[in-house]
Amino acid sequence: MAMLTSKGTATRARIVEAATDLVLARGVGGTSLNDIRAGTGTSKSQLFHYFPGGKRDLVRALAGLQTERVLDAQRPFLDTLDTWEAWDGWRDSVVAHYSSQPSWGCPIGAMTSELIGSDPVLAAEVAGHMDRWRGYLQAGLTRMLAAGRLRADADPETLALATFASLQGGLLLAQSMQSAKPLEAALDAALIALRSAAQPPSARRRAR
Amino acid sequence: MAMLTSKGTATRARIVEAATDLVLARGVGGTSLNDIRAGTGTSKSQLFHYFPGGKRDLVRALAGLQTERVLDAQRPFLDTLDTWEAWDGWRDSVVAHYSSQPSWGCPIGAMTSELIGSDPVLAAEVAGHMDRWRGYLQAGLTRMLAAGRLRADADPETLALATFASLQGGLLLAQSMQSAKPLEAALDAALIALRSAAQPPSARRRAR
DNA sequence: GTGACAATGGACCAGTAGGTCCATTCTGGC
C-alpha cells in the first residue's frame, strides 16, 4: 500500500463516509461509482487510488465503518450484557440509534443478503461483521449462564441466534414499513423469550 | 393484453418459474434478462411479449408466484392459527418448506429490501405481499384474543409484527449462515414470546 | 386451405456500469 499524506487520509475518509450513506440508503447494486464520485466531489481516479480493488474494496471498507458505528451506538451495554437491566438498556440504545438514522434499513443484514447472490466471497466477509455483533450477545448470555442467571440447560448460542434474528427481522420490517414499531415489537418479544430462560423456571420452554 | 394460446400460457409460466428460481437465488439486481432468457431457453422478444413492462413486470409476477408458493406451504395451519397446536404446526411447516428449498434465503423480505433503494414503487408492491402474509398471523391472534386464549390486554398487531420479524430475521440469518438453525431458533423464541401473552397471567401454563 | 394473429428468433441500440490511463497539480522532507 502506498503512503498516504494527511490530505490523502482525509480524502479517503470522506469517500468512505459518503459512500456508506449512499450504499446504506440505496443498496450496493443501486449505488454506482459515479454516484459516489458525485457525492464526494472527487474524481474517478481517486476512487481507485484509495481503493485499488474498486467497488469491492469500497464496500469492504464501508461495511467495516458501518459496523463500528452500529456497535458503538450500543455501548456500553453491548459489552456488559450480564444483567437484565443491561439487556433493557441495550434494547433502548438499538432503537434510539436506528431511530436517529435518516433512513431506515438494515445495513449489514440487507447488504449480506444482497451480496450473497452476486459476490459470495464479499458477502461472507460482511457476514463476518454480523457474526461479531452476534458474538457480543452470545458472550453476555454465556456470562449470565455462568453466573447462574440463566437456567442450567439454556443454550447461549441458540438464545443469541434467536435474539439477533429478531433484531435483524425487526430492522427489515422497519425499513419496508418506515416505522420504528416493528423493531420495538421484535426486540421486546425477543427479551421476553430471553427472560423465559431465566433462572427460576416459571415459563416452560417448548422442546422439540 | 393480447390473447394467449395454450402454448403461450405455457411459455409464460415457464418463464416466470425459471425467473423465480434465478431471482430468488441471485437477487433482482444480480439476475439479468439475459440470464433469464438463457435459463428458460427463450428469446429476448418473448420476455417482452409476455411481460410488456420488462423486468418490472417480471419481478411483479414472480413475487406473486413466490408468495403463493410460500403461503401454500404453510397451509392449512396458516388459516387456522386459533390454537397453540396450530402455531406449532405452522412453525414446523415453515421450517420444512424452507429446508426443502435448494438454496436458503428470504425471497420476499430480501427482495423488498433490495428494491427499496432502486424502485420504491415496486418495493411497496412486493411489501404488500409481506403484509398479506403477516395479516394471516394477526388474524389468528385476533381470533385467539376473541376466544379468550390471549390475555385481554394483548395486542394482536404487535404480537404478529414481532413474530413475523422473528421469521424474516431467521430466514435472513439462515441464508447467510446456510443453516436451518437460525430459523428454528427464531421461530421457537417467537412462539415462547407469543405464549407469554396467553390467558392465565400468573396461573399455571397449560400443557402442550 | 387460408388468413389473421400469436409465438419466436435474434440482430440491434443507447445508456451506463466498472475500470484503465495519463497528464497535471500539489505536498513535504531534504
Added chain:
DNA sequence: GCCAGAATGGACCTACTGGTCCATTGTCAC
C-alpha cells in the same frame, strides 16, 4: 527551492444492461 511521489481531473475503454424492432414460423377458427 527542489523533486520524488502522492493527489487529482477527466477522457477513454469495454462489457453488459434493459429494451426495441422486424422478419419468420407456428396455430387455429373458419
